[in-house]
Amino acid sequence: MLFTDESYQAIASAEATYHANATPPSKATFEVADALTTSPPASADLILNNPPFHTHQATTDRTALRMFRNAHRTLRQGGEFWLVGNRHLAYHVPLKRLFGNSTVIASNPKFVVLRAVKR
Structure with missing residues (x-):
């Protein structure tokens, strides 16, 4: 771990x-x-992530997107990437582009838990 x-x-x-x-x-x-x-590369079966969306005082997804790319690289085939994030950030979009899939596991009006599987 x-x-x-x-x-x-x-x-x-x-x-x-x-x-x-x-x-x-x-x-x-x-x-x-x-x-x-x-x-x-290909060294993890599961990655859990709560990406930041503030860099100093700026709101940005740049750090989160870098985390997603590195998670994809680090996961073995069939490995899972789980994240919790603010719903309004729409992280499912870049996850679908990168992993080819994104599933909502849980959500409420403010937050969402997503899972993407490396194929």
Whole structure:
């Protein structure tokens, strides 16, 4: 299990939360990295993602789209990419372009959980 974020603070928080709650704890790696850029191709079966849509004070999908591309590269064939995002960001559109599919798993008026499978 790999936890990755570009923020040292986010990784420290994830590691503390994991160790406080994982029962039984499995092997986990906590890595400060940018959007899976250090992960080898076809090395993951499942990626969970909550992409940011703010970069400093600007609202943009550039970071999310880079995360989606790197997730696609990192997943093995048949691997799943799950994400939660604000509904108005319409992440299903770039996921369908990149993965060829996108399924709504859950939603409410503000948020949506999507799954895309690498074919």
